[in-house]
Amino acid sequence: MMATTTADIANLEAIATRCRAQILRMTHRAAAGHPGGSLSEIDILVALYFSRLNLDPNEPKLVERDRFILSKGHASPGMYAVLAEKGFITEEDLSSYRVLGGVCQGHVDAKWTPGIDFSAGSLGMGLSFGMGTAIAARLDGSERSTWVMIGDGEMQEGSVWEAAMAAAHHELGNLNVFVDKNNIQNDDFVEVQMRMFDIPAKWAGFGWAVRECDGHDMQQILDAIAWADSITDRPAVVIANTIKGKGISYMENNPAFHGAAPNDEQLGIGLAELGIFEVGA
Amino acid sequence: MAATRDGYGQGLLNISGDERVVVLEADLGKSTKSLHFRKQFPERTVSCGIGEQNMMLVAAGLAASGYKPFASTFAIFTERAFEQIRNGVARPNLPVHICGSHGGTHTGTDGGSAQSIEDLAIYRTLPNMTVMHPCDDVSAAELTRQCLELSGPSYMRTARNKTMVLHEDKIEDIKIGRGIVLRDGSDVCIIACGVLVSKALEAAEKLAGDGIDACVIDMHTLKPLDGDLINRVAATAGCIVSAEDHSIIGGLGGAIAEHLSSNHPVPLERVGVKDRFGESGQAEEMLDLLGLNTGDIIEAAHKAISRKSK
Numbered sequence: 001m002m003a004t005t006t007a008d009i010a011n012l013e014a015i016a017t018r019c020r021a022q023i024l025r026m027t028h029r030a031a032a033g034h035p036g037g038s039l040s041e042i043d044i045l046v047a048l049y050f051s052r053l054n055l056d057p058n059e060p061k062l063v064e065r066d067r068f069i070l071s072k073g074h075a076s077p078g079m080y081a082v083l084a085e086k087g088f089i090t091e092e093d094l095s096s097y098r099v100l101g102g103v104c105q106g107h108v109d110a111k112w113t114p115g116i117d118f119s120a121g122s123l124g125m126g127l128s129f130g131m132g133t134a135i136a137a138r139l140d141g142s143e144r145s146t147w148v149m150i151g152d153g154e155m156q157e158g159s160v161w162e163a164a165m166a167a168a169h170h171e172l173g174n175l176n177v178f179v180d181k182n183n184i185q186n187d188d189f190v191e192v193q194m195r196m197f198d199i200p201a202k203w204a205g206f207g208w209a210v211r212e213c214d215g216h217d218m219q220q221i222l223d224a225i226a227w228a229d230s231i232t233d234r235p236a237v238v239i240a241n242t243i244k245g246k247g248i249s250y251m252e253n254n255p256a257f258h259g260a261a262p263n264d265e266q267l268g269i270g271l272a273e274l275g276i277f278e279v280g281a
Numbered sequence: 282m283a284a285t286r287d288g289y290g291q292g293l294l295n296i297s298g299d300e301r302v303v304v305l306e307a308d309l310g311k312s313t314k315s316l317h318f319r320k321q322f323p324e325r326t327v328s329c330g331i332g333e334q335n336m337m338l339v340a341a342g343l344a345a346s347g348y349k350p351f352a353s354t355f356a357i358f359t360e361r362a363f364e365q366i367r368n369g370v371a372r373p374n375l376p377v378h379i380c381g382s383h384g385g386t387h388t389g390t391d392g393g394s395a396q397s398i399e400d401l402a403i404y405r406t407l408p409n410m411t412v413m414h415p416c417d418d419v420s421a422a423e424l425t426r427q428c429l430e431l432s433g434p435s436y437m438r439t440a441r442n443k444t445m446v447l448h449e450d451k452i453e454d455i456k457i458g459r460g461i462v463l464r465d466g467s468d469v470c471i472i473a474c475g476v477l478v479s480k481a482l483e484a485a486e487k488l489a490g491d492g493i494d495a496c497v498i499d500m501h502t503l504k505p506l507d508g509d510l511i512n513r514v515a516a517t518a519g520c521i522v523s524a525e526d527h528s529i530i531g532g533l534g535g536a537i538a539e540h541l542s543s544n545h546p547v548p549l550e551r552v553g554v555k556d557r558f559g560e561s562g563q564a565e566e567m568l569d570l571l572g573l574n575t576g577d578i579i580e581a582a583h584k585a586i587s588r589k590s591k
Contacts (some may be wrong), residue, residue: 022375046490063346063347069298110345110373111374114581116347117345118342119368119369119373121368122368122369124334125338125365125368128334128336128337128338128339128341128365128369129338129339129341129342129345129369130341130342131335131338131342132338132339132340132343132344132345132350133339133342133343133345133346134343134344135303135327135339135343136342136343136346136347136348137346139303139324139325139348140346146573153367158336159334159335159365162329162330162334162335163332163335163338163339165330165332165525166329166330166332166335166339169328169330170327215290220576234450238379
């Protein structure tokens with residue numbers, strides 16, 4: 001069921017804002033982690049989890065569930081915030097991010113966290129895994145779909161293109177990818193580290209249906225999801241143009257916050273920018 | 282005579298009735314022998330092109346969805362996907378069954394680039410992983426079938442060239458994790474895997490001519506290692522020779538050394554590739570060149586016996 005009304009959009013945006021606050025709190029508490037990529041991906045995650053994916057938090061392993069694979073597994077705070085909003089884990093669980101024995105491991109891990117389908121942490125692997133779950137759905141004669149989120153820097157891993165080639169070869173119309181194109185990777189801007197040239201042309205050349213969207217415009221994201229669903233004869237990729245650190249002024253487009261946590265002062269500033277004036281849980 | 286890769290191909294056909302079985306290929310189905318399955322079940326066979334890294338994780342996605350994927354390529358090319366296997370298969374403990382064919386220097390004329398001498402060692406280091414190297418087609422087929430009973434991943438090395446069939450009509454003796462005593466003996470025990478099992482038997486025959494009573498074990502499973510059996514033969518024979526077409530570092534010899542040092546220290550002589558790469562040559566020539574043939578096992582047996590405490 002797609003959200004289409006203004007109220008629905010406003011609701012999704014409100015969820016995303018709460019998730020942004022949790023991303024700040026989690027990374028601040030852990031004094032480590034990856035806030036930048038969590039903030040760039042979060043609007044897409046919220047749109048998928050609250051308007052599209054067929055999932056039951058009470059039965060996270062239900063066979064007939066849609067699969068979501070966060071291949072850029074370091075951006076786990078965004079994922080955990082959404083899982084908590086959705087009811088797969090509790091808000092208290094978020095405090096266990098990067099803590100020994102915690103539900104919320106540093107990188108998303110299917111063994112530790114209900115609602116996580118793929119144990120990530122090493123880039124370039126999620127699309128291949130998603131190809132496997134998509135083939136499994138086809139063999140099962142099931143309508144369930146697989147959605148994979150990868151980063152733009154991640155596309156520097158050669159195995160991404162092995163998977164892209166193979167998924168198109170096998171005409172996996174039930175496989176969809178979001179590229180969180182935030183233009184920053186660990187050390188610096190993508191443009192500095194390894195230029196990607198024409199990303200849409202690359203995917204099209206590998207046999208995929210390609211579309212771009214503003215990855216922070218909820219309506220555009222919902223339209224892109226509906227478009228991806230309408231492509232059934234081949235895999236579809238949405239290049240979502242995003243801003244690393246989106247929503248927090250000092251993090252936006254700042255490579256320093258790929259893998260650095262906000263300090264006490266920065267946490268307060270960030271929450272205030274989100275319209276939240278207590279540090280909270 | 283038969284090749285273990287043919288046993289794998291037959292094993293896949295034997296389990297094809299299980300609809301959960303899917304086969305993944307990386308353009309070497311004719312070589313690994315998964316092609317027989319593909320011919321009969323194309324809808325359950327996934328071509329991954331020449332892309333091993335992708336293949337291992339497609340298999341992981343299938344396993345996470347309830348399927349029983351069997352992914353095969355040359356042993357050496359599985360290694361290209363080691364990190365995918367480590368993080369995507371072994372760490373989440375998914376029942377993906379990897380078969381690396383053309384393992385060892387016995388592969389022959391393709392040369393050093395194709396002769397994996399380290400596969401058993403590297404897969405043995407991964408938690409959750411079962412590691413096997415059968416010696417004949419019968420055991421290769423049976424171990425392939427038994428993979429269906431595993432809850433986690435496995436790696437099985439098969440060989441390109443034909444060797445003696447040793448387990449015909451003795452399928453009930455073949456169990457993952459259990460070594461098979463092929464010959465009893467009390468002076469020395471030769472524990473071998475893969476193509477060197479038949480060489481170990483030849484060596485034992487010749488040793489018998491010299492009045493030496495050698496036990497021979499087919500240790501087709503390197504992990505979990507049959508420690509009870511090793512303890513038993515260490516006690517009765519008092520010394521051990523390991524024999525494998527693999528580096529002496531980290532493979533069967535390494536596994537036995539680790540076990541003995543902690544449990545039952547007795548002299549151990551390791552027959553294997555002595556920290557060097559292979560080269561082009563016929564299978565038998567490679568065994569001679571690298572010190573893996575019957576004569577080398579006999580020599581190692583004499584040395585092990587001489588090291589027993591008087």
